[in-house]
Amino acid sequence: MLAGKTALITGSSSGIGLATAHVLAEQGVNLVLHGLLSESEGEKLAQSFIEKYAIKAIFDNADLRDANKINCFMNYAIEQMNGIDILVNNAGIQYTESIERFPDSKWDAIIAVNLTAAFHTIQKSLPTMIKKHWGRIINIASVHGLVASKQKSAYCAAKHGLIGLTKVVALECAEEGVTANTICPGWVDTPLINDQIAQIAQQQHIDFERAKYQLITSKQALPEMLSPRQVGEFVLFLCTDTAKGITGSALPIDGAWTAQ
Numbered sequence: 001m002l003a004g005k006t007a008l009i010t011g012s013s014s015g016i017g018l019a020t021a022h023v024l025a026e027q028g029v030n031l032v033l034h035g036l037l038s039e040s041e042g043e044k045l046a047q048s049f050i051e052k053y054a055i056k057a058i059f060d061n062a063d064l065r066d067a068n069k070i071n072c073f074m075n076y077a078i079e080q081m082n083g084i085d086i087l088v089n090n091a092g093i094q095y096t097e098s099i100e101r102f103p104d105s106k107w108d109a110i111i112a113v114n115l116t117a118a119f120h121t122i123q124k125s126l127p128t129m130i131k132k133h134w135g136r137i138i139n140i141a142s143v144h145g146l147v148a149s150k151q152k153s154a155y156c157a158a159k160h161g162l163i164g165l166t167k168v169v170a171l172e173c174a175e176e177g178v179t180a181n182t183i184c185p186g187w188v189d190t191p192l193i194n195d196q197i198a199q200i201a202q203q204q205h206i207d208f209e210r211a212k213y214q215l216i217t218s219k220q221a222l223p224e225m226l227s228p229r230q231v232g233e234f235v236l237f238l239c240t241d242t243a244k245g246i247t248g249s250a251l252p253i254d255g256a257w258t259a260q
């Protein structure tokens with residue numbers, strides 16, 4: 001059902017975005033891959049998808065902190081692929097520090113990449129989705145879009161904002177065949193959380209695996225991390241016809257983190 005459609009996944013050079021790209025490519029979905037790789041690394045990545053799945057794939061390394069670069073990226077992708085059918089705003093960054101010591105530059109970067117970039121990509125993708133009367137906008141938020149943790153002021157602000165933005169898009173597009181949802185994962189096994197694990201290991205003089213277990217169980221009832229692929233499979237479900245009534249939702253997959 002999805003074969004021949006095009007998905008643009010920001011931050012698909014790593015972690016959740018890369019796993020989602022594989023899940024969608026398995027269904028014959030063409031891809032706009034993206035992330036902070038060099039041109040040659042990106043081309044290699046796109047080529048590997050073309051060869052493995054016999055789909056069309058292109059790559060761009062626009063820095064999402066820069067609105068002009070996002071605009072160029074989106075114009076290029078829409079022109080090359082004749083519109084975007086599935087938009088996955090996934091790229092994200094993290095920095096942990098108390099509010100009193102939180103650096104301005106980190107605040108600005110987190111808000112730009114985790115929130116403002118999604119505003120720009122949605123605005124650019126919508127006209128062709130509306131024209132085709134079909135579209136899926138899936139924003140990867142976090143449990144931190146629903147609840148807070150200490151030392152994550154910018155991240156929580158951005159993720160709460162992303163959920164609000166998504167609800168408005170869902171309302172405005174409900175009659176246009178376009179759904180908009182956020183997925184709110186708990187801990188997912190990707191490079192994004194390695195700094196937090198390393199910090200615990202250093203502070204408590206314990207090894208990386210022990211620190212990882214401690215991080216997981218400090219928040220989740222389920223004592224294991226999600227795999228990036230589990231998030232990708234959830235994205236795929238939201239693209240199906242079965243899920244066309246799900247819009248404006250913030251959907252946790254969080255090992256009962258937010259059940260407490």
Ligand code: NAD
Binds near residue numbers: 016
């Ligand atoms: P990751 O670090 O593996 O991947 C991040 C991606 O974003 C990479 O492709 C990177 O190149 C890209 N990126 C970072 N800064 C960028 C910039 N300035 N411009 C363009 N691209 C940039 O991280 P991940 O864990 O796969 O995270 C993906 C999303 O999932 C993020 O939005 C994150 O907040 C969210 N999330 C992650 C977890 C987790 O536990 N890993 C939990 C909940 C939500």
